[in-house]
Amino acid sequence: MAAIEIKNLEKRYGKKTALRQISFEVEKGDIVGYLGPNGSGKTTTINIITGLIRASAGSVTLLGCDVNTEYQKLLGKISVLFDDNGLYERMTVRQNLNYYKELFGSQKALDEEYIKKLFDQMNYQEVKNHEVRQLSKGMKRMVGLVRALMLQPELLILDEPFDGIDLENRSRYIQLIREYHEQKQPAIILTSHVMDDIRQLASRLVIIKNGHLIADCSMSEFRNFAQKRSYRILFDNDSDTKQFAERCSGMEGIVNCTVSGCAISLAVSLDADFKQTVENMKLRYKDLYQEHEDLGDIYLDMIQERRAQ
Amino acid sequence: MTDTVRVIQTIIKKELVDSLRSLKLILPSGVICFNFCIYATEAQIFALFSDELLLRRQLGSNLMYLSAMAILFLGAILVTRLIYEEKKNKTIHMMLSMGLPPVTLWLAKMLTIAILCELYSLINIGVHLVFLKIAYGYCVLFTGLSAVMTFVMIPVLCIGLQFLLSLAFMFFSKMNLIGTFLQIVPYMAIWNLSAKLIQYTVIPGLALILSLGIGVLMILIACVLVRNIPKDRLVTRID
Structure with a gap:
């Protein structure tokens, strides 16, 4: 069973078609880069995959659950990071992380050793009592990423995770994602409009342009596209x-x-x-x-x- | 079911702590302000009633207005903060995309609002009872009907109204005008009722059952409607 199974996905906004006949799968243990220029339909696809908007046609199955009818079965199995991190600005880092852990992590046995290591890597002791609104953009993104990884999901969805982040922080985040993938082997899908963000992590590429899927291949196969x-x-x-x-x-x-x-x-x-x-x-x-x-x-x-x- | 209860408890705990922390100035200011408003009307009531027993009863029925003011005031703030801001700050995207059903999130937030509003109403009434005793030496008298209305009917109906009002906050992306309008109407209706309550002879038990029934119905209607709001609406962009 594929972790993500997308079949003939279509999304129309009035007369405008944002996605046309998109089909691809993400297996457990895969890291798939979902690539496309701005306005190509990446975020629309992610919003459909995460059950936030309904597709006009086609189906999406996550870990065997239909996103429209069985999404709540995914509680605790899926972690998402959107571009705005999903953190409560007036709460401290500690309160934010504890809240998410209680809400989405308490129905399963979390690897506390991994969480401790993760917290060490983000200098948790230094920032835990800071309100999120006081943090820099890079640090907010780090807390957002730690929040997503801490829940040890079977499926991790990262929407433009490195957008607007400097190179030093970017390599730290990539390291965190890579370590998590090595340890827990989740299915990961990450979107970007920049190849450089994807190539260090992804084993497979799905490329979309104007709502059309134009490539679905492994990284090595992708090199054959060179002209x-x-x-x-x-x-x-x-x-x-x-x-x-x-x-x-x-x-x-x-x-x-x-x-x-x-x-x-x-x-x-x-x-x-x-x-x-x-x-x-x-x-x-x-x-x-x-x-x-x-x-x-x-x-x-x-x-x-x-x-x- | 156990998971749902645990999730609701977690959200309530977080929202209680967060709301009490962020409203730490507004809450006591509100108590002072509402008590002053009621006191201003009582100055006229003292002149109207020569019979102390009747006066103490009227003071008792006045407290239902205090209860309504407190709940409607705090309810409006909390609905905006807990629901509208969750949408505005897009944290609702995260909650829903990680498997939380919208109705669970909404119900947990509304239960927090109900708990805080009820407590706030009781604190307001308590403070005013102490004030009347210290300032005038009056012990307020509740009739069966005024007690039911102050402690059950008004809180249940006002909280039920907040549940319905929250639907608009869930559904629409811009709510300022509609929200304000919906809040003003019940103030006027309840003031009218509290002033005339002393003339009515409704059986308190009947009022109790009726108010509980209407309140529960309002909450159930809101629940059913929230369940049917498509997620697309909940994640509508708010500027």
Whole structure:
């Protein structure tokens, strides 16, 4: 049984269709990145999955429960983090966490050792008596994330969890989510419009654009969507570099060429046999190697390609 | 069922602590203000009644208005704070998305409001009884009917009204105007009733059963209606 099972989901607001025939599954132990540009329908999907709004057509099942009729059976099994953290601003951090723990955590045996470790990682002793409204945005998000993880859910839904968060905090949050996943193996779905947020955690990607599902694949499969390869060539001197750059410009298959000192970075279309072309040029170079394609670039290419279509 | 009771208890505990902390200035100010309002009307009543027994009875029936004022005042504040703000701050999104049924959340909050309103009404009445004894040496006399109305009928009906009023807060995203209007109407009706109560000869037991019946009916209607509010309405954006 999949942790999340979405079948032919549709959502219409009057004449506007926000989601069209979305179907995908999230298995237990999977971390799925739900990716798409702003306005693509991510939040609508999350709102339907979390039972906050009803779909116009299709069905959503979470841990075997239908979201429209059996949602209350999920009490204590599901944890959600929305962009506003869901914390009570006038209550202290301790009161907020205790409240959620009593409300959603007391019907099952929670791993107290894990909670203690989690609290240590957020410096609980320092902030426990602070009212939530006094905390920085990053700290609020940390408390929100700890609240979600503390309940040790079988299903974790994170809606834009790193939005507006600086890099240092982002890596701390990613670490917390990764540790929880390693220990408890829940199903996790996290949304973002930025590939960088997703790639460090997700094992699978579901990409949505204008309400259409445009990709559902593993991270490694996603690399095959690349429409170009990146190469880097190092030269011994400036004149060789310049000469190569001049010969490259306008050459068929070269998408982009950037010179930086005695190095050139090139983006080459997939069908071009670039290495053979360089050999044919009979130019002297120190090194030539293929760079890993940036997943963010692949994602952007994919989104733009679909936009053009 | 056990889970529902436990959840309701947890929410009530949290809301009681949170409300008492955040209303720590408003609550005593309200007691002083309402007692002063009743005292202002009593100055005229003292002149109207030469018979002390009748005067003490009228003072007793006046207290139902004090009870109504206290409950309607605190109820309006609490409904706004506990329900409207939960929607406005979007914490309701979190509660509902984590498996809490809307009706459980609403019922727990309304029970908190009922507990606080009833206590507040009793405190107001207690303070006024002490004030009358100290200031004028009067011991207020309750007839069966005025006792039923002050301690049962008015609290039950006013709290039932808060339950119905909360529906509007649950359903609509902007409630300021409707909320104020709904609060003013019962003040006028109850004042009229308390002034004339001394003339009525309704059997207290009948009034008790009738008021409890109407109050429970109001609460049940509210429960059924809340159960039927789609979640989409509850998570409507509020600016």
